[in-house]
Amino acid sequence: MLKDVKQANLEETILKTTKMMNEYDIGSVVVTKEGQPVGIVTERDILKRLFSKRKDSARTKLHEIMSKPLVTIKPHITVIGAAQLMIKRKVKKLIVKNGDRLLGIVTLTDLIPLLRNGGSIKRLPLKTLQSE
């Protein structure tokens, strides 16, 4: 359930980050400053804040377009709770943290098979589901 989340420093360029996202087939990257997560950059952010504004992807840094603050959750949140939070906050990815420790990322795509799979799984905490 919890997948390792790719991270990049806030001074990294959008071009290099886009290449990494395409290579790993991922839709987002957590942005860090001195090792601590400070924001997130998604495909939508890149298109909205760089592409459409004709900024140079080789010169624009992640901190210039990232979304912040991060929407984070604790691992004991249930599957249904995570899905409802995504809908409420209009995000499709949630960063899972335990204190200061970054545990991973859970996306809407991850949750859908669990939401449809009867009633009991919906109410399980994320941390009890097997990590990929």
Add this chain to the structure above:
Amino acid sequence: MVKNVITLQTGASAYDAVKLMNKNGIGCLVAVDNGKVLGILTERDLLERVLEKCRNPKETDVSEIMTRQVIVGKPDMQLVEATKLMFENKVKKLPIVKGNQLVGLVTLTDIARVTSVDEKTIELVEALSNMHMIQCKHTKKDRWR
């Protein structure tokens, strides 16, 4: 189902597509010709096929970068079937076709919404689901390839 037709002229650029997607807060556009599905363009396509390759978005035609092999669903399909189809084909957007005409679009986000809330909200969401299309107006000379 509410139909929300967004149109682009033939020869629309990747830049035009991004503007349209940003303006409407959507993650994909379906290219059609007289209602028939020609292709689909997603955020990932734009990042892989334009940005990473450092192509000029104003000089890149949508027809060059869209996916032409489109996985589609039928209007009478059950949500479970649609979800299974999307997961099997690793897609998150499913244009819905009746005959050879585009009639709607279902996304994984739509499915998540209806499966995580109560019955009353499910009915409301289903009634308000949107469709987004690129309508290609073409002359005999200009055709999508």
